[in-house]
Amino acid sequence: MSELLSGEVWAGLMFPALFLLILAGIPIAFALLGCAFLFGLPLYGDKIGLQLYAGITQTASNFLLSAVPPFVFMGCVLERSGIAERLFQAMLLWLGRLPGGLALATVAMAAVIAASTGIVGAVEVVIGVMAIPVMLRRGYDKALISGTICAGGSLGTMIPPSLVVVIYASVANQSVGQLLAAVLLPGLLMVALFLGWILGLCLLRPEAGPPAPPEPMPLARKLLLTATGLVPAALLVVAVLGAILAGVASPTEAASVGAVGAVLLTALYRRLSLRVILDSLERTLLINAMILLIVVGGSMFAGVFRVHGGHQLVAELVVGTGLPQLGIVLLLLAVVFLAGFILDWVSTVLICLPIFLPILAQAKVDPIWFATLVVIVIQTSYLTPPMAPSIFYLRSIAPPEIGYGHMVRGVIPFVAAQLLTLALVLAFPALATWLPKALVTGF
Numbered sequence: 178m179s180e181l182l183s184g185e186v187w188a189g190l191m192f193p194a195l196f197l198l199i200l201a202g203i204p205i206a207f208a209l210l211g212c213a214f215l216f217g218l219p220l221y222g223d224k225i226g227l228q229l230y231a232g233i234t235q236t237a238s239n240f241l242l243s244a245v246p247p248f249v250f251m252g253c254v255l256e257r258s259g260i261a262e263r264l265f266q267a268m269l270l271w272l273g274r275l276p277g278g279l280a281l282a283t284v285a286m287a288a289v290i291a292a293s294t295g296i297v298g299a300v301e302v303v304i305g306v307m308a309i310p311v312m313l314r315r316g317y318d319k320a321l322i323s324g325t326i327c328a329g330g331s332l333g334t335m336i337p338p339s340l341v342v343v344i345y346a347s348v349a350n351q352s353v354g355q356l357l358a359a360v361l362l363p364g365l366l367m368v369a370l371f372l373g374w375i376l377g378l379c380l381l382r383p384e385a386g387p388p389a390p391p392e393p394m395p396l397a398r399k400l401l402l403t404a405t406g407l408v409p410a411a412l413l414v415v416a417v418l419g420a421i422l423a424g425v426a427s428p429t430e431a432a433s434v435g436a437v438g439a440v441l442l443t444a445l446y447r448r449l450s451l452r453v454i455l456d457s458l459e460r461t462l463l464i465n466a467m468i469l470l471i472v473v474g475g476s477m478f479a480g481v482f483r484v485h486g487g488h489q490l491v492a493e494l495v496v497g498t499g500l501p502q503l504g505i506v507l508l509l510l511a512v513v514f515l516a517g518f519i520l521d522w523v524s525t526v527l528i529c530l531p532i533f534l535p536i537l538a539q540a541k542v543d544p545i546w547f548a549t550l551v552v553i554v555i556q557t558s559y560l561t562p563p564m565a566p567s568i569f570y571l572r573s574i575a576p577p578e579i580g581y582g583h584m585v586r587g588v589i590p591f592v593a594a595q596l597l598t599l600a601l602v603l604a605f606p607a608l609a610t611w612l613p614k615a616l617v618t619g620f
Contacts, residue, residue, distance in 0.1 A: 188487030191216050191478070195528075196519060205524050206467070209474030217481045232476035236469060240429070241347040246465045247432035248340060251417075251439040253457035253464075255293055258443035260410055261303045264289055267406030269389065270399050277379030277386030279315060280325040281372055283308045287329030288368045289407070291336035292414045293439075301330020301570045309575060318385040319579050321378065324587030327560055327567035328371050328594075334522065334556035335364040337418050338435075341522050341552055343428060344472070348530045351544060353428045354421045355613040359549045362608050363598055367553075370594035378590075409445065413438045422616060468523055475527025483531065491532050492539065503603075505540050506547060509533050510554050510599075517558025521566075525555060549602055549609035557595040560588050 191212055198208035213229055221228045236242065268282035275281060283304055291300050305326045312322045334341050337357040346353040379386035417435035420426040426434065443449040482488070495505060509529075516525045530551075537547055560567045562585045571584055602608050 187216055187219060188482055188485035188490055191482055191485070191487065195478070199519060205521060206470040206474045209471065209478045209524065209528075213474065213477035213481045216485065217477075220481065220484055229477045229480075232473050232480060235476050236473045239347055241343065241353065242469065242472065244343055244353070244428035244432045245340060245468060246461060247429065247436040248338060248343065249464050249468075250457060250461040251293070251432065251435040253460045254436070254439040254443055254453070255290070256303055257448060257453045257457065258439065259446040259448045260293070260442065261286065261290060261307055263402075263406035263446070264410060265304075265307055267403045270394070270402060273389035274391060275376065275379075276383060276388055277321070277375045278388050279308065279312050279317060280321055280375045280379070280386050283312075283325050284329045284368065284371050284375065287332050288336055289410050289414070291332040292338070292418065293410055293435075300333040301326060301567060302574060304329050305571060305574045309579070313576070313578070315389065316384075316387060318382075319583040320587035321375070321385050322587065323568075323571060323575070323579060323584040324589075324591050325375065327565070327571055327584065327588045328591035330570060331556050331560045331567055331591075331595075332364070332368065334559060335360055335367060335552060337361055337364070338421065338428075338432070339552070340468075341526070341555060342548075344468075344523055345526050345530065345548055345551065348526055349534065349544065349548065351548065352613075354424060354616070355545060356548050357418065358422055358613040358616055359545045359609045360552050362612055363549055363553060363602050366601065366608070367595060367598045370597060371591060374590050374594055409442050413442060424616075471521070471523045472527060475524060478528065479531040488532055488535055492536050495536050496539065502540050502542060505536065506542055506550065506603075509536070509547075510550055513551055513554045514558050514561075517555055518561075518564040522555050522559070525558075526551075543606065543610060545613055546602070546606045546609045550599065553595060553599045553602065557592060557599065560595065561592050562588065 195208055195212045217225045264286045268285045272278045272281045287300055287304050342356045346356050417431045420431040513529055568584045
């Protein structure tokens, strides 16, 4: 009994130690590895190296994680392909003359790019560099500009194929196809709420987002520009996401097809060069190494935490609250939201999910529904001040006239839209569970 209590005390100290290391400026991957080593010493002694090596072999043997490099490569190539510029022009043709047309076109473009890349952060930089100067020239409200760019960039978390979903599925041992299907309808709902807010604001306050002046253009020309800007990207999305949802290809195979498609699309747009390929490969290597090192650190951390009895401790604390099923779900989502202020999304999933899974099983919570809720909460924490990563990305590319105050004011309505999406999925679980079941049983 004393050993169990001692182990639980060690487990209880692991998270404070981890947060102290992170707040001290230690990279998250090394903070996870360091905590796993230090707190594993009382358990394994001089055999600590051999025991922690299991985290490396576990990561290396996880076939699902092999989908990460081609997805990242696809996103890196598409950033250089010119797809964003062509999409923006195509969206402006049809949305530009509406109130807030530039902002509407930006969100629509962001949704398509997110569906093409699945990389959190990359979408925001791509659309921000392009859309911010245009909206400033047209006299758009700076808060609206900021909120639009941050919200559009956050869609890389939610819109399939999302790397967040791929990592979540690998940790939870769930079907990637089912989880991608689960987040699809809530993701589209969130895009609709974003568009609705922009349109409503600019109808009430036309000066916040004046419509673009009319540009006479023959319909045939419009259709040609739309076809060359939208159709190739749509085909790429269908090839990748459709293959996964239909069960025709595994996530790794579909991601590889997407990577080849991205290269072909770049060649079609006459942007392909040896420099583009080398830069994309270099970025892919760096991003993939960062993600997988965090995965290894998270596996080691979770393993030591579990052996110390941490999972049992957390389960007893949660069950001991006497909360009903919905209360337990809300409590776990609150933990994810708060963790998102300190940790990146990979670490949040890797640390929280292994602890949550036994609790969810005991409470008989639908794992697909809960996974969708977690993805929405991760996206919300990505956008919520004061620690919003989306604002940090925006500050790196925004001109001096757009200040931190504009950014905070701009993202708040979009955070509200995300919380509304969360509330709707909580109230109507079928928003997350209907499509995965339909794909399995047939419509």
